Amino acid sequence: MRRLINLPLALVAGALLALGFAPFGQALAPVAALAIIFSRLTTIGTLRGALATGYVFGLGYAGAGVYWIYHSIADYGGGPLAGVVATAVLVALFALIPMIALVSGWWVGGGNRLRTPLLALPLAWIGVEWIRSWLATGATWLSLGYTQIDTPLAHLAPVFGVVGVSLAVVMTAGAIAAWLAQPGTRRFALALGIALATVSVGLALDRDWTVPIDEPLSVSILQGNIGQARKWDPDERGAILGEYLQMTRDRFGDDLIVWPETALPVFYQQATRWIDPLAREAADAGSSLVIGAPVARDENRYNAVVVPGDPPQFYEKRHLVPFGEYVPFRDIAGGVLDFVGTPLGDFSAGQSAAPLRAAGHDLGVSICYEVTFGAEVADTLPAADLLLNVSNDAWFGASTAPWQHLQMARMRALETGREMIRATNTGVSAFIDSRGAVRQAGPLFESAILSATVQPRAGTTPYVRWRDWPMAALSMIGIAGLWLTGGWRRPGRGG
Structure with missing residues (x-):
C-alpha cells in the first residue's frame, strides 16, 4: 500500500513545489512539498523505489513549472505536434535534476531517519542546484530560492546568493520531514527551532549593502x-x-x-x-x-x-x-x-x-x-x-x-x-x-x-565577492563528511 501511495503523492508534491514560483508566489508551498517528499524517501528501502519516487516528483515539478515550453515551440517553432514532442522530452529531462538530488541524498543518508532528511537531502539538493547552474551551459530555471523573494529568507541573497536561500528552504523542509518520519516533541521542537533560526538570520541580514x-x-x-x-x-x-x-x-x-x-x-x-x-x-x-x-x-x-x-x-x-x-x-x-x-x-x-x-x-x-x-x-x-x-x-x-x-x-x-x-x-x-x-x-x-x-x-555585496563558492563548498564538504562517516547505503542496508 505504501508503494501505491508514494508515486501519486510524489507527483502532487512536485506540482505543489511549482506553486512557490511567480505568478502564484505561495512561498510555503515548496517547504511543504519538500517536507512531504523528504519524509517519504526516508521510508523507502530500495534504490528502485527511490529512483521512481524521485523521478515522479521531478515530473510534477517540471510539468507544472516549465509547461510553457509548449507555447514557445507550438506557436513560434514547428507547430503543435513539435510542441508536444519537445515539451515531453524536455520535461522528462528536467525531471532528472530533482531526481538526482533526491536519490543522492537518500543514498548518502544511509536510511537514518534524522540524518537523511535533516542533512543528506538538503546538502544534496543545493549541491545539484549549484552544479546545474553551470553544467552543460547551465539550467537555472526553477531554482528553489526564487520562491522566497518576498519573504525574510530573501535577505540571505546578498550574502549567499539564490543557492543560500535554497539552503534555508531545504533545511526547514528537512527538519519538518524528520518530525513527520518520527513524530515526537523533540523533533517538533527541532523543526520549529530551525524554521525560526533561518527566518531570524534573514531578518538579521536585512540591511543595505550598497550606497x-x-x-x-x-x-x-x-x-x-x-x-x-x-x-x-x-x-x-x-x-x-x-x-x-x-x-x-x-x-x-x-x-x-x-x-x-x-x-x-x-x-x-x-x-x-x-x-x-x-x-x-x-x-x-x-x-x-x-x-x-x-x-x-x-x-x-x-x-x-x-x-x-x-x-x-x-x-x-x-x-x-x-x-x-x-x-x-x-x-x-x-x-x-x-x-x-x-x-x-x-x-x-x-x-x-x-x-x-x-x-x-x-x-x-x-x-x-x-x-x-x-x-x-x-x-x-x-x-x-x-x-x-x-x-x-x-x-x-x-x-x-x-x-x-x-x-x-x-x-x-x-x-x-x-x-x-x-x-x-x-x-x-x-x-x-x-x-x-x-x-x-x-x-x-x-x-x-x-x-x-x-x-x-x-x-x-558579499555575494558579488564570493559568488556561489561558499554554498558549493558547504555541500561538497558536508556530503563528503556524511560519506566518510558511513552514512551511505551498502548492500544489506536497505540498498
Missing part, C-alpha cells in the same frame, strides 16, 4: 509589443522602426531611453541611417539611447545591446540559449533541427562583460536568459552602478514564464545591491530596486512606455 551615488536618473522603457510573426516580416520593418522612433522622440529629455532585446528588426549596421540621426537628436535633448539589436560583424552574428555614438558601444550576449539562439549539432542533424533557432541564423557568443557607458553611468547588461545566472550578472560588478536587462518574452505566450523570468531578475538586483532597468518587448517590463522589489511594472502584451527615476549605487 546611492550621484543624482537619480530619469529613464523610459519602450515596450513595443511587436509580435514574433510581425517582427521578422520584411514588409513590416519600416513600420516597426517608425513606431520605435516615434516612441523615442516622445521621451526626449529623459536621461536614458531603453529599447528591448532585438527591438531593431534588422541588423544594427543596416539601420544606422535612421539610428545615428536619432541618437544625435536625443543627445541634443539631453538623452542617451540604449538599443537592443542584432549585430553583424565579419561572418558572425550577435544578440547585442548598443549605445549609439561615435563610436558606438556594444555588449554582445555571452550566454546563448541552446536551440533558441543557436542549434548544437546542426552540422550533424542537418535540416532536422531547422524548426528551432533564431530566424536570423545562429548567433555567436560575446566575450566581454564590461559595462556600457550611458548618461554618465555604467550599465551592467544582461540579455534575456543571462539574467537567470547570478554569477554572470555579478561579472559586471563592482564597476556597474546600475543593472540593465533587455528581453523578448513574446516566445513564452500568455503563460507563467514571463513572471518567473521577472522573479529571477528581481533576485539579481537583490544579490548585487543594484537597481535594475528591465526592458522587454511584450512584458513584463519593470523597474526593480536594490532590494529586489518591483517599483513599477508594465502590462503584458500591450504597447507601453514606462517612466521612472532610478538610483545609481556603489559598493559590493
Whole structure:
C-alpha cells in the first residue's frame, strides 16, 4: 500500500513545489512539498523505489513549472505536434535534476531517519542546484530560492546568493520531514527551532549593502509589443522602426531611453541611417539611447545591446540559449533541427562583460536568459552602478514564464545591491530596486512606455565577492563528511 501511495503523492508534491514560483508566489508551498517528499524517501528501502519516487516528483515539478515550453515551440517553432514532442522530452529531462538530488541524498543518508532528511537531502539538493547552474551551459530555471523573494529568507541573497536561500528552504523542509518520519516533541521542537533560526538570520541580514551615488536618473522603457510573426516580416520593418522612433522622440529629455532585446528588426549596421540621426537628436535633448539589436560583424552574428555614438558601444550576449539562439549539432542533424533557432541564423557568443557607458553611468547588461545566472550578472560588478536587462518574452505566450523570468531578475538586483532597468518587448517590463522589489511594472502584451527615476549605487555585496563558492563548498564538504562517516547505503542496508 505504501508503494501505491508514494508515486501519486510524489507527483502532487512536485506540482505543489511549482506553486512557490511567480505568478502564484505561495512561498510555503515548496517547504511543504519538500517536507512531504523528504519524509517519504526516508521510508523507502530500495534504490528502485527511490529512483521512481524521485523521478515522479521531478515530473510534477517540471510539468507544472516549465509547461510553457509548449507555447514557445507550438506557436513560434514547428507547430503543435513539435510542441508536444519537445515539451515531453524536455520535461522528462528536467525531471532528472530533482531526481538526482533526491536519490543522492537518500543514498548518502544511509536510511537514518534524522540524518537523511535533516542533512543528506538538503546538502544534496543545493549541491545539484549549484552544479546545474553551470553544467552543460547551465539550467537555472526553477531554482528553489526564487520562491522566497518576498519573504525574510530573501535577505540571505546578498550574502549567499539564490543557492543560500535554497539552503534555508531545504533545511526547514528537512527538519519538518524528520518530525513527520518520527513524530515526537523533540523533533517538533527541532523543526520549529530551525524554521525560526533561518527566518531570524534573514531578518538579521536585512540591511543595505550598497550606497546611492550621484543624482537619480530619469529613464523610459519602450515596450513595443511587436509580435514574433510581425517582427521578422520584411514588409513590416519600416513600420516597426517608425513606431520605435516615434516612441523615442516622445521621451526626449529623459536621461536614458531603453529599447528591448532585438527591438531593431534588422541588423544594427543596416539601420544606422535612421539610428545615428536619432541618437544625435536625443543627445541634443539631453538623452542617451540604449538599443537592443542584432549585430553583424565579419561572418558572425550577435544578440547585442548598443549605445549609439561615435563610436558606438556594444555588449554582445555571452550566454546563448541552446536551440533558441543557436542549434548544437546542426552540422550533424542537418535540416532536422531547422524548426528551432533564431530566424536570423545562429548567433555567436560575446566575450566581454564590461559595462556600457550611458548618461554618465555604467550599465551592467544582461540579455534575456543571462539574467537567470547570478554569477554572470555579478561579472559586471563592482564597476556597474546600475543593472540593465533587455528581453523578448513574446516566445513564452500568455503563460507563467514571463513572471518567473521577472522573479529571477528581481533576485539579481537583490544579490548585487543594484537597481535594475528591465526592458522587454511584450512584458513584463519593470523597474526593480536594490532590494529586489518591483517599483513599477508594465502590462503584458500591450504597447507601453514606462517612466521612472532610478538610483545609481556603489559598493559590493558579499555575494558579488564570493559568488556561489561558499554554498558549493558547504555541500561538497558536508556530503563528503556524511560519506566518510558511513552514512551511505551498502548492500544489506536497505540498498
